[in-house]
Amino acid sequence: DQQVKQNSPSLSVQEGRISILNCDYTNSMFDYFLWYKKYPAEGPTFLISISSIKDKNEDGRFTVFLNKSAKHLSLHIVPSQPGDSAVYFCAASEGGGSQGNLIFGKGTKLSVKP
Amino acid sequence: EAEVAQSPRYKITEKSQAVAFWCDPISGHATLYWYRQILGQGPELLVQFQDESVVDDSQLPKDRFSAERLKGVDSTLKIQPAELGDSAMYLCASSHQAGTTSTDTQYFGPGTRLTVL
Numbered sequence: 001d002q003q004v005k006q007n008s009p010s011l012s013v014q015e016g017r018i019s020i021l022n023c024d025y026t027n028s029m030f031d032y033f034l035w036y037k038k039y040p041a042e043g044p045t046f047l048i049s050i051s052s053i054k055d056k057n058e059d060g061r062f063t064v065f066l067n068k069s070a071k072h073l074s075l076h077i078v079p080s081q082p083g084d085s086a087v088y089f090c091a092a093s094e095g096g097g098s099q100g101n102l103i104f105g106k107g108t109k110l111s112v113k114p
Numbered sequence: 115e116a117e118v119a120q121s122p123r124y125k126i127t128e129k130s131q132a133v134a135f136w137c138d139p140i141s142g143h144a145t146l147y148w149y150r151q152i153l154g155q156g157p158e159l160l161v162q163f164q165d166e167s168v169v170d171d172s173q174l175p176k177d178r179f180s181a182e183r184l185k186g187v188d189s190t191l192k193i194q195p196a197e198l199g200d201s202a203m204y205l206c207a208s209s210h211q212a213g214t215t216s217t218d219t220q221y222f223g224p225g226t227r228l229t230v231l
Contacts, residue, residue, distance in 0.1 A: 004156070034219065043118070043205050043222035044157065089156050101170060102220060104156025 003027045004092050006105035013112050019077040021108050023090030026071065030092040034102065035064060035075045038087045047088075048075070080112045116140040118223035120206050126229045132194035135226045139188070139208030145169075147220060148181055148191050149205040157205055163189060196230045203227050 005024045013019045021035075031052035036044035050057040050064045050073070057064050063076045077084055087109045091102040119138040127133050139146050144165055149157035160179065162170040165186035174181065178197070183189040193200055207220040 036222075041123075041224075041227070043120075043207075043225045046219050046221060049219060091156070101159050101162060102157075104158070106154065106156050 001026070002105070003030075004090055004103050004105040006088075006090055006108050008108050009106070010109040010111070013080045013110065015082055015112055015114050016079045019075075019080045019084065019110055019112065021075040021077075021088050021090075021110065023073050023075075023105055024071055025073075025092050027092070027094075027103075028071070029094045030103075031095070032093045033064070033066060033073050034091045034093075035062075036089045036091060036104075037084075038089060038107070044089055077110075080110075082112050082114050085110055085112050118206055118208055118221055120204075120223035120226055122226055123224060124227045124229075126231065127196050128231050129198055130195040132192065133196050133228060134193075135191045135204050135206075135228075137189045137191070137206030137223060139206070140221060143208035143210055143221075144186075145209045145218070146183055146189050147207040147209075148189070149207065149222075151203040151205055151225070153202070160191070193228075196228075198230050201228055201230045 003026050034049040035047040037047050038044045048059050048062045048064050050066050055066050066073045087107040089107045090105040093102050121136050146163040148160045150160050151157040161174045161181045163183045166183050179193055181191045203225045205225045206223045209218045209220045
């Protein structure tokens with residue numbers, strides 16, 4: 001049973017528009033969430049994280065929103081750029097991120113068209 | 115910028131052969147992780163080290179997989195014998211310190227793509 005779910009395998013967005021990637025989780029013990037970006041033949045690159053004590057964290061064009069009651073988080077990219085085209089993984093952990101063992105979703109492939 | 119190093123980047127082997135992957139974490143990182151990523155899936159933890167000690171190897175198929183980090187720095191993951199189902203990307207990650215109260219981001223290496231024929 002998947003504890004972290006990314007239900008959209010792919011997303012296509014026009015350059016300059018907003019990209020919204022969604023993630024749902026089932027384990028109420030998760031209290032630290034991360035987004036990673038992955039290009040083909042490379043390892044995942046850390047993008048942004050959020051602790052469960054917050055509902056929003058922003059870093060440049062990237063914003064992560066957390067809705068604990070719905071067990072849902074989303075990554076917003078504004079404005080989207082062609083270089084953002086990659087697979088995005090949502091990950092979660094317990095213990096405030098200090099316990100290791102990230103649980104990953106299956107990923108969403110984002111395509112940003114010029 | 116410091117990076118996690120892995121080698122080889124690609125490995126093709128025949129089933130029943132032995133393979134080994136190497137990882138050098140970011141300097142000073144005490145915690146090292148090995149993940150396996152099957153095509154179309156997210157990475158899944160195989161083993162976690164804190165310095166030279168294994169913290170979690172509950173998902174490591176111990177009949178054929180072994181991992182070591184003898185001096186608490188670099189690490190080797192071995193598969194013997196390899197099976198067709200082992201074809202995947204093997205990712206190494208490192209972070210500063212597990213078991214603390216601070217949040218701790220894991221940084222990944224480029225991975226080793228294993229193909230078992």
